[in-house]
Amino acid sequence: xxxxxxxxxxxxxxxxxxxxxxxxxxxxxxxxxxxxxxxxxxxxxxxxxxxxxxxxxxxxxxxxxxxxxxxxxxxxxxxxxxxxxxxxxxxxxxxxxxxxxxxxxxxxxxxxxxxxxxxxxxxxxxxxxxxxxxxxxxxxxxxxxxxxxxxxxxxxxxxxxxxxxxxxxxxxxxxxxxxxxxxxxxxxxxxxxxxxxxxxxxxxxxxxxxxxxxxxxxxxxxxxxxxxxxxxxxxxxxxxxxxxxxxxxxxxxxxxxxxxxxxxxxxxxxxxxxxxxxxxxxxxxxxxxxxxxxxxxxxxxxxxxxxxxxxxxxxxxxxxxxxxxxxxxxxxxxxxxxxxxxxxxxxxxxxxxxxxxxxxxxxxxxxxxxxxxxxxxxxxxxxxxxxxxxxxxxxxxxxxxxxxxxxxxxxxxxxxxxxxxx
Amino acid sequence: xxxxxxxxxxxxxxxxxxxxxxxxxxxxxxxxxxxxxxxxxxxxxxxxxxxxxxxxxxxxxxxxxxxxxxxxxxxxxxxxxxxxxxxxxxxxxxxxxxxxxxxxxxxxxxxxxxxxxxxxxxxxxxxxxxxxxxxxxxxxxxxxxxxxxxxxxxxxxxxxxxxxxxxxxxxxxxxxxxxxxxxx
Numbered sequence: 001x002x003x004x005x006x007x008x009x010x011x012x013x014x015x016x017x018x019x020x021x022x023x024x025x026x027x028x029x030x031x032x033x034x035x036x037x038x039x040x041x042x043x044x045x046x047x048x049x050x051x052x053x054x055x056x057x058x059x060x061x062x063x064x065x066x067x068x069x070x071x072x073x074x075x076x077x078x079x080x081x082x083x084x085x086x087x088x089x090x091x092x093x094x095x096x097x098x099x100x101x102x103x104x105x106x107x108x109x110x111x112x113x114x115x116x117x118x119x120x121x122x123x124x125x126x127x128x129x130x131x132x133x134x135x136x137x138x139x140x141x142x143x144x145x146x147x148x149x150x151x152x153x154x155x156x157x158x159x160x161x162x163x164x165x166x167x168x169x170x171x172x173x174x175x176x177x178x179x180x181x182x183x184x185x186x187x188x189x190x191x192x193x194x195x196x197x198x199x200x201x202x203x204x205x206x207x208x209x210x211x212x213x214x215x216x217x218x219x220x221x222x223x224x225x226x227x228x229x230x231x232x233x234x235x236x237x238x239x240x241x242x243x244x245x246x247x248x249x250x251x252x253x254x255x256x257x258x259x260x261x262x263x264x265x266x267x268x269x270x271x272x273x274x275x276x277x278x279x280x281x282x283x284x285x286x287x288x289x290x291x292x293x294x295x296x297x298x299x300x301x302x303x304x305x306x307x308x309x310x311x312x313x314x315x316x317x318x319x320x321x322x323x324x325x326x327x328x329x330x331x332x333x334x335x336x337x338x339x340x341x342x343x344x345x346x347x348x349x350x351x352x353x354x355x356x357x358x359x360x361x362x363x364x365x366x367x368x369x370x371x372x373x374x375x376x377x378x379x380x381x382x383x384x385x386x387x388x389x390x391x392x393x394x395x396x397x398x399x400x401x402x403x404x405x406x407x408x409x410x411x412x413x414x415x416x417x418x419x420x421x422x
Numbered sequence: 423x424x425x426x427x428x429x430x431x432x433x434x435x436x437x438x439x440x441x442x443x444x445x446x447x448x449x450x451x452x453x454x455x456x457x458x459x460x461x462x463x464x465x466x467x468x469x470x471x472x473x474x475x476x477x478x479x480x481x482x483x484x485x486x487x488x489x490x491x492x493x494x495x496x497x498x499x500x501x502x503x504x505x506x507x508x509x510x511x512x513x514x515x516x517x518x519x520x521x522x523x524x525x526x527x528x529x530x531x532x533x534x535x536x537x538x539x540x541x542x543x544x545x546x547x548x549x550x551x552x553x554x555x556x557x558x559x560x561x562x563x564x565x566x567x568x569x570x571x572x573x574x575x576x577x578x579x580x581x582x583x584x585x586x587x588x589x590x591x592x593x594x595x596x597x598x599x600x601x602x603x604x605x606x
Contacts, residue, residue: 005595008544009563018545018564019459021452025469030447033476037440 023267024274031200039135103146104164113171126186127198133179134205137233140172141212144226169225176206176232180239192247196268199240199247203275206237210282227357234279234349238342241275244268245338269336276333279345283326286352287319293359294319311365315358322351427493435483435490446493447476453565454501460560461505461553471508475501494567495574502575547597555590562587 012018099108099115116136123129147165152158179202187195210233213226248268294315329344427449433442454475459468478500483490490496548559561567561575573583 005544005598006563008541009548009559010566011541012545012548013456013564015541015545017542018548019456019468021455022465026451026455029469029473030444030451033447033473033480034440034444036477037443037480 024270027271031204103143104168126182126190127194130179130182130198131201133175134202137172137175137179138205138209140168140175141209143168145212166225169229173229173232176236180236183243187243196244196247199243202240203237206233209233231353238345241272242342244272272338273333276341276345280326280329283348283352287322290319290355290359293363297362311362315355318351318355322348322355325351431490431493443480450494450497454497457560458501458505460556471504474504492574495571498575547594550597551593555593558587558590559594
């Protein structure tokens with residue numbers, strides 16, 4: 001191959017069209033991947049187990065050697081007590097691992113919640129506490145999805161599931177609030193690198209939770225609480241990015257003219273940019289959903305829907321406002337004015353959430369109207385049926401009356417004829 | 423983290439060191455993404471499949487009791503299989519001509535590429551090669567792999583790879599309009 005062609009092929013690898021990778025995606029994907037790797041990492045237990053086995057063996061030899069029979073006899077009650085402690089404790093461990101998959105309403109769910117509380121209490125650092133809270137928040141979101149998918153045979157069971165969903169959403173709110181406050185607290189006391197790492201985890205995980213909640217119910221007619229918690233999750237996600245931005249600016253101030261950030265300011269800026277772009281994409285997709293829902297509601301020909309034209313206009317205004325803010329935020333992201341962009345993203349998210357809530361209300365009102373109409377139609381049908389039955393009865397009765405009259409006339413005729421015969 | 427890929431895999435497998443996996447990801451994510459991107463032609467699909475490759479690699483390493491001798495070849499083999507599965511599921515193979523122009527790429531970067539007409543022509547020529555040839559060109563000239571390593575990935579002999587590579591280069595030159603001397 002000619003050197004020129006070889007050189008050109010080599011140059012190709014840095015060209016985006018030839019598959020040069022987007023570095024922001026690369027680091028984001030790495031964070032997600034590492035989270036999964038760490039979650040599935042087996043405990044590094046090879047050496048301690050060997051040590052423990054060795055220790056047990058040496059004690060066994062010392063205590064139960066033939067010359068120490070008396071000691072062994074004396075130790076028997078102690079061993080029984082020890083086993084009485086070990087056996088329940090061992091079963092506790094297996095119960096805890098089984099409880100991980102449980103959902104509210106199941107016997108082991110209480111164990112799961114207690115274990116999580118213990119984990120939080122024992123967390124060695126603020127960053128591991130944050131990581132645990134985000135992990136538990138993700139678990140709560142999964143539980144909401146599982147509960148929603150649970151079939152209910154009776155109305156009572158359905159009601160019970162709804163209660164569990166509400167309870168789980170409350171727990172999710174608690175976790176997210178904890179994530180937010182712990183991260184803010186950490187950003188004030190810990191080093192920038194650690195804070196950034198924790199904020200990254202929160203950003204990635206909250207986006208995932210947001211997606212799970214969105215998939216669980218687009219506009220949450222059955223569970224309006226989901227909307228509330230989704231707002232909190234969005235807030236936590238934006239807060240995480242805001243904290244990343246702050247760590248960069250703080251380091252710039254601390255270091256004065258020369259910026260010394262190990263990861264490189266450019267890479268972090270790219271990461272912030274990509275994260276904000278993702279948030280804007282999510283907001284745009286939610287706006288699309290609201291538009292679709294609004295169209296669907298306006299196509300329903302009910303008198304109430306027509307009367308609610310003002311509500312429609314309000315949502316339309318909110319959509320327009322959200323779109324305008326998303327556009328402005330996009331421009332701020334492009335120009336790397338991140339603080340401004342974050343404010344805009346917050347504004348856009350709030351506008352989208354308002355529009356979603358309004359559409360949810362309209363949908364609910366429309367649905368109620370449709371239900372009322374169905375009931376009314378049924379009533380009209382019943383009335384119509386009743387009318388037909390009455391007419392039939394009247395018709396039938398009419399026939400009888402006619403027949404009776406004819407008979408009576410005959411009798412009268414006969415009576416009239418009899419004296420004549422006499 | 424220092425050490426070659428083999429040492430990192432050993433650290434990962436026997437010391438459960440997540441940092442080793444992180445380092446392996448840093449070394450290989452970019453070439454694996456590029457390799458997949460050339461095959462599927464879409465940025466979004468390439469990103470999804472790249473994530474899948476590393477998750478599968480992680481799962482495979484955890485399950486394997488024997489060490490992975492050549493991690494790079496191992497990950498590329500996973501990538502090849504994943505791309506095959508991807509097309510099997512899709513059953514609608516993207517034609518080389520329809521490779522999407524990502525909106526992300528159409529910014530300032532693409533303008534730079536447009537200025538460099540020659541590179542664009544080379545890129546088009548590489549894309550127009552059949553899959554077997556394109557794969558070898560990427561391995562050899564973009565990822566700078568040895569014939570031995572390529573042979574390990576594509577599961578062919580060293581000689582067979584050399585012969586195919588020769589044909590691939592010849593075809594590429596033909597597509598570029600370079601003079602190719604006729605074989606006697």
